Structure formats: C-alpha cells, structure tokens
Amino acid sequence: MLRSMYSGVSGMRGFQTKLDVIGNNIANVNTIGFKAGRVMFQDILSQTVAGVTAPEEGERGGVNAKQIGLGVAISSIDTVHTPGSSMTTNQATDLRIDGDGFFVVSAGDDAEMMLTRAGNFTLDANRQLVNGDGLFVLSVDGEPIVLDEEVTAFSISQDGMILGVTADGQAEVAQIGMARVVNPGGLEKMGGNLYRMTVNANPDGEFELVAPDDPEVGTGKIIAGQLEMSNVDLTGEFTEMIVAQRGFQANSRIITTSDEILQEVVNLKR
Secondary structure, X not given: OOHHHHHHHHHHHHHHXXXXXXXXXXXXXXXXXXXXXXXXXXXXXXXXXXXXXOXXXXXXXXXXXXXXXXXXXXXXXXXXXXXXXXXXXXXXXXXXXXXXXXEEEEOOOOOOOEEEOOOEOEEOOOOEEEOOOOOEEEEOOOOEOEOOOOOOEEEEOOOOXXXXXXXXXXXXXXXXXXXXXXXXXXXXXXXXXXXXXXXXXXXXXXXXXXXXXXXXXXXXXXXXXXXXXXXXXXXXXXXXXXXXXXXXXXXHHHXXXXXXXXXXXXXXXX
C-alpha cells in the first residue's frame, strides 16, 4: 500500500481530535471558570531510505539522509490556564481569583479535596458555604465554612477573610483556603468545573491550603461580587475550526488520490 494513504488517515484522525477539542471549547464559552484546551501535533517517526554519508575533505562532499515521513500524531492536548474575563454580579458569595490559585472544595471529612476556579458559591439551609453541586468550600484549616446564626450579614475581603456582622459588632468567621499549583496544566479535569491534583501538577501530587493574597506563596486576591468567565476566545476558535476543516479536507484528498493511483495499478492487468 502507498505510504501517503496511511499518512492521510493519520492526518484525518488528528484533525478530528482537534475539532473535538474546539467543539468542547465553544460549548463551554459561557461556563464559569472554564479553561480552554488546545491540540498540538507532532510528526511520526520517518522511514529512512538511505543513511547519511560523511564528507571527506578534498575527495567528496557529504550526503544527507533520505527519509519519508509516515504521518502525524497528537503531541499533547493542553489546558490553557490563562485568566478569564470578570463578570460583576454584586452577589456577596460570588468570588473571583485575581491571580494564581484555586478554591478547594470537598464532599465531606473523608472525601477527596478538589480544586476549582468557579466561585459561584452559596449558603445552604445550614448556613454552610457550598458550590453549585453542594460541595463544601474549605477554609485555610481544611474545614467547611459555616456561619453562626448570630451573623446577620457578612463581607469577604481580598485575603479571603469572611467578616461577619453580629449584634456585638464585627467578627472574623473564617478565612477561605486556596491551593497553589506549580503546573496547572497537569491537573486532571473531573467535570463540574473541578480539577484533581496529579503528580505532574505538584511534587508528589500533594498540596496544602494557604491564604489568598499571600505574596510569599504567590496566591491571588479574592474579589467578591464577581465571577471569572470562560477564557475561550470565539474568534480564535472559529479560525482554528476553519484550519482544522481544511486540513481534514486536504488529507481526505490524499486518500482519494492514493486510491486512484492504486486503481491504475490494478488496471494494469486486464
């Protein structure tokens, strides 16, 4: 069989994956805290027809190797952790991270701690701070944040401190915890705007809860009354969609042309 046919097949598979990622990005263009993905390609190991010949001074020059490429493969599917634009909601429990870091949420004491950039939190009937799926937002102590019944109103400062208003005045309720990730691209997406820590995101796959707006750690500020929108750029996504579509079409032409050549070979014997 012709090498070009299999090269075309690999190209079509690669661009199909690229279209899958683009489709997911566009579908999540309005998802709070969503981070877009991108597909990177690499060539497959080339077949060497003839090796390199070394030059000999005064006798002959060197000859380069003759190699035929065998197609394309997916190099990586990256998650781009650039900040998204802010959306003002004026809701006290809507939080946005201005800088690096992730909110930490958990389903309970023994449950795994998950990371998220989506700060659309609410207070449930037990006055616990939870996300949209009912997961507890954790403090710097690793405990769920609960507001006492004496607290009639509250505000959240840039360092994550929840300041409650009671009949006796103002008191500190808790401080929202944050996680600093060395390589955010190494986090595993779990759905529901959640990420799981991996060994390629932090050393040994571990992290500790730290305070927001900490220059020594490098965590960002917490902005109350705002949400971080998706970082998907529709202009760029539609441009990449055109590139992927044309790339897929061009590779299909390679397969069609290879098929026509094979048909000519078959027709040699009538």
